[in-house]
Amino acid sequence: xxxxxSDELLRKILTESKVFACVGLSMNxxxxxxxxxxxxxxxxxxxxxxxxxHAGKMLFGQEVRADLASIPADSTVDVLDVFRRSExxxxxxxxxxxxxxGLKTIWMQIGxxxxxxxxxxxxxxxxxxxxxxxxxxxxxxxxxxxxxxFNTGIISSKL
Amino acid sequence: MSDGPSYGFDTLQIxxxxxxxxxxxxxxxxxxxxxxxxxxxxxHAAALxxxxxxxxxxxxxxxxxxxxxxxxxxxxxxxxxxxxxSSGHAAxxxxxxxxxxxxxxxxxSTRLYGGSVTQLSHTIKRFGWEARxxxxxxxxxxxxxxxxxxxxxxxxxxxxxxxxITDLDAIAGVADGAGLPLxxxxxxxxxxxxxxxxxxxxxxxxSTTKYLTGNGTVTGGCVVDxxxxxxxxxxxxxxxxxxxxxxxxxxxxxxxxxxAYTFHGIAIGxxxxxxxxxxxxxxxxxxxxxxxxxxxxxxxxxxxxxxAWLEADPRVDFVTYAGLKSSPYYxxxxxxxxxxxxxxxTVAIKGGYDACVKLVNGxxxxxxxxNLGDARSLxxxxxxxxxRQLTTEQQEAAGAGPNMVRFSIGTEDADDLIADLDQALxxxxx
Ligand SMILES: Cc1ncc(COP(=O)(O)O)c(C=O)c1O
Numbered sequence: 001x002x003x004x005x006s007d008e009l010l011r012k013i014l015t016e017s018k019v020f021a022c023v024g025l026s027m028n029x030x031x032x033x034x035x036x037x038x039x040x041x042x043x044x045x046x047x048x049x050x051x052x053x054h055a056g057k058m059l060f061g062q063e064v065r066a067d068l069a070s071i072p073a074d075s076t077v078d079v080l081d082v083f084r085r086s087e088x089x090x091x092x093x094x095x096x097x098x099x100x101x102g103l104k105t106i107w108m109q110i111g112x113x114x115x116x117x118x119x120x121x122x123x124x125x126x127x128x129x130x131x132x133x134x135x136x137x138x139x140x141x142x143x144x145x146x147x148x149x150f151n152t153g154i155i156s157s158k159l
Numbered sequence: 160m161s162d163g164p165s166y167g168f169d170t171l172q173i174x175x176x177x178x179x180x181x182x183x184x185x186x187x188x189x190x191x192x193x194x195x196x197x198x199x200x201x202x203h204a205a206a207l208x209x210x211x212x213x214x215x216x217x218x219x220x221x222x223x224x225x226x227x228x229x230x231x232x233x234x235x236x237x238x239x240x241x242x243x244x245s246s247g248h249a250a251x252x253x254x255x256x257x258x259x260x261x262x263x264x265x266x267x268s269t270r271l272y273g274g275s276v277t278q279l280s281h282t283i284k285r286f287g288w289e290a291r292x293x294x295x296x297x298x299x300x301x302x303x304x305x306x307x308x309x310x311x312x313x314x315x316x317x318x319x320x321x322x323x324i325t326d327l328d329a330i331a332g333v334a335d336g337a338g339l340p341l342x343x344x345x346x347x348x349x350x351x352x353x354x355x356x357x358x359x360x361x362x363x364x365x366s367t368t369k370y371l372t373g374n375g376t377v378t379g380g381c382v383v384d385x386x387x388x389x390x391x392x393x394x395x396x397x398x399x400x401x402x403x404x405x406x407x408x409x410x411x412x413x414x415x416x417x418x419a420y421t422f423h424g425i426a427i428g429x430x431x432x433x434x435x436x437x438x439x440x441x442x443x444x445x446x447x448x449x450x451x452x453x454x455x456x457x458x459x460x461x462x463x464x465x466x467a468w469l470e471a472d473p474r475v476d477f478v479t480y481a482g483l484k485s486s487p488y489y490x491x492x493x494x495x496x497x498x499x500x501x502x503x504x505t506v507a508i509k510g511g512y513d514a515c516v517k518l519v520n521g522x523x524x525x526x527x528x529x530n531l532g533d534a535r536s537l538x539x540x541x542x543x544x545x546x547r548q549l550t551t552e553q554q555e556a557a558g559a560g561p562n563m564v565r566f567s568i569g570t571e572d573a574d575d576l577i578a579d580l581d582q583a584l585x586x587x588x589x
Contacts (some may be wrong), residue, residue: 030402030409039211042202110416131418144213146176147221148425149229150240150418155166155174159184 002091005129010137013127017078018046021100021132022109023092024083025049027059027153032084036109036135040081043138048075068092068099076102081134086114093117097124109133168235168351170453174190176230179181184288190442191223210406210426220429224438228445232371235350235448236363240430243379243441247346247366248278249434250380254342254364256432257398257423258310260566261287265342266304268295268314269556270323275344276553279313294556295325298333305337308504310395312337315344316353317496319531319543320501320558320565322479327352331359338395340388346370347531348502351455353496356385362420367436369532373447373454375442377440382424383502386417399423454534454570459499461576462568468577469506474584479558482505502568503531505541505558512561514541514587521583522576531567536576541565 020040021058026033041047046129048071052095055066065071080096081102082089093106097120105127108114118128139145140152160342166174177188196215200203204292206212215221225243233241245252253293267279269292279290291304305312312334327343334341345353349370355363365371367379381570390412399419402408406426411419430436459482471569481488482500482534487542492500495545519527525538529545539545541559554560568576 030407030414032414033415035211040213042206072185093341114441121306136418138215145240146178146214146230147215147226148240149176149221149233149242150227150421151175151230151233151238153234154178155170156178157174159179159181 003007003138005132007141010132011141013079013129014134014141017105019067019075020045020076020079020081021050021068021077021096022081022083023050023068025039025051025059025064027054027057027064028053032142033109036081036083036133039135039138046075059113065109068095071100071154076100076148078103079107079148080132082106082108082112084112086112090117090120092122097121097126099128107132110136122151136150169452171234171517172231172351173449176227177233177445187493188224188227188442188445190438192438193216193222196433207228210409210422218438219433219435220425222435222438223443224445225436225441228367228441228448229381230311230438231445232350232365232367233383234282235451236345236383237350237356237385238363239417240382240386241383242421242424243367243381243436244429245380245436245440246305246378246434247344247364247368247380248500250364250366250382251344253282253380253424253428253434254362254382255283255288255311256428257420258340258396259286259288263287263308263310264289264291264369265311265313266291266293266301267312268318268325269293270295270318270325270558271313271315271344272346272389273541273549273554273557275315276546277548281482292556293495295330297334298329301333302337303332304579305333305339309337311340311342311548312344312559313344316355317481317501317503318558319503320505320546320563321347321501322427322481322505322558324481324495324500326491327353327355327358327360327495334361335359338393347501348496349451349455349549351452352459352498352501355385355388358495361385361388367444368407368530370455370458371447371451371488371532372444373450373532373534375528375530375533375535377443379436379440379444380434384417385422386418386420388420390419396425398427403427403572415565421467426573454500455498457570458502458568461570461573462502463502464573464581465500465566465576466504469580472584474588476507476509476562478504478506502569503565504553505563505565507562508584508587510562512542515562515564516543517589518587519584521577521586523583524571524579525583531565533567534570536569536571537567539565 343355343360546559
């Protein structure tokens with residue numbers, strides 16, 4: 001198990017980031033990756049889909065890219081969101097660290113963990129979140145899950 | 160769910176789920192007495208209906224006052240989410256609904272609240288569901304009752320009418336070995352005395368009517384999910400693991416991860432069964448939860464005093480209270496509910512059925528009602544009331560034989576309660 005990120009760190013990432021590149025994003029609307037990416041785009045994030053099988057198509061107002069190298073240089077990716085199995089993560093992270101200047105966070109989805117990739121990213125000053133979902137964390141931290149009766153862990157007397 | 164500061168029970172029972180009202184700054188949780196909620200625009204409405212966003216649509220599904228209570232109970236139980244409903248019995252149906260189907264069964268403890276025995280042995284048959292009742296102290300019998308069509312194991316932590324504590328760790332081990340969820344009714348213990356999820360329970364159900372509300376004002380129920388069960392590990396739970404036609408083929412478990420069961424409870428359970436808790440009831444129960452630990456401490460302290468006094472009284476045959484050293488379940492208290500064995504027990508009165516009826520009639524402070532978990536002390540002769548529908552055999556298995564009176568000890572002065580019992584026992588012997 002990886003160490004749990006603090007709520008403060010997650011809040012910072014989710015408020016300061018503007019652009020997510022989603023690797024392994026499905027085009028099928030009932031797949032979890034599609035669900036997450038659509039949610040992020042609804043919340044105002046720019047979501048760049050990365051999926052070689054669908055390169056050139058449009059999703060959430062953005063062109064699907066075949067790989068990280070095809071992301072235009074003027075779109076500075078803040079968060080690399082990885083929807084691939086743990087064993088495929090290392091080359092993706094290596095590639096991202098080389099090609100995405102300005103990358104601040106590597107985010108691996110629920111069930112995705114890779115200690116070697118995480119160490120590599122951390123060494124280069126890139127924040128790593130593993131085994132978490134940005135949609136769920138966003139919903140938890142900014143009040144949506146509270147509306148459904150979920151345990152958000154948030155205790156506060158502030159408005 | 161996070162690595163932030165962790166808080167104690169007394170803090171959580173007041174603060175979990177709540178925040179000052181964003182519209183007015185009201186510090187106490189308002190009663191949001193509304194049926195429907197305005198959508199920001201058509202896209203927002205669509206996202207809500209497609210489960211892409213969580214929010215308020217209609218109070219059969221979600222309501223801001225009820226949501227505070229749901230999060231509070233989920234937090235106190237150490238679960239990931241909770242769904243409140245209109246009564247404890249509704250909670251039991253809501254808990255089973257996603258797991259069951261015609262021809263499927265559950266394995267349940269014989270030591271349950273009489274109404275639950277009736278619900279599970281008769282009424283659920285109309286859905287084509289079956290309950291198999293087994294002595295949960297006999298683990299081999301529990302195992303033997305499980306077959307390919309079993310979908311859940313069901314028991315109470317501290318069983319109503321009292322005196323029995325289930326070895327939750329052992330039962331969770333059996334459930335786990337069979338790949339089945341364990342559902343624990345934690346009504347009589349409350350999360351202050353027992354946290355079934357820490358002992359391996361998958362789901363916890365409550366009648367919030369009882370101690371959580373604490374003063375006999377409203378009925379309510381709750382289903383808490385631990386978030387720990389892998390619904391996709393077998394093909395036994397298609398409601399959670401297979402595509403859901405009513406939501407364009409979405410799979411709940413795949414989409415919502417360990418929040419799936421709670422999402423399903425709202426999006427299918429409350430939506431289509433409609434056993435919703437109303438915001439007034441949630442308000443009363445929220446008021447109750449704020450003092451839960453304080454009340455439970457006094458309930459337990461009084462119960463211990465009264466049980467010991469009754470056990471020593473010559474007019475009494477025996478007392479079944481797990482907090483007494485004489486109880487065969489005394490050893491389990493330390494492990495399962497270390498803060499006390501609850502405040503429910505049964506007493507066998509010399510003189511049998513008739514003496515029990517006279518005792519109940521002779522009490523002045525204790526109220527003769529079919530309820531438990533009130534600030535007031537309560538008494539009932541189960542065999543002639545709550546357990547009346549059961550056979551004598553079932554009554555005895557449930558600890559509710561004809562010579563037994565059940566007490567739910569309140570938070571009054573223990574000495575006054577003892578004096579009341581003393582005078583009523585004298586009347587009962589004449
Ligand atoms: C242990 C237990 N479970 C469930 C219930 C049913 O709850 P309700 O009366 O809220 O439907 C009761 C009620 O007495 C109970 O004692």
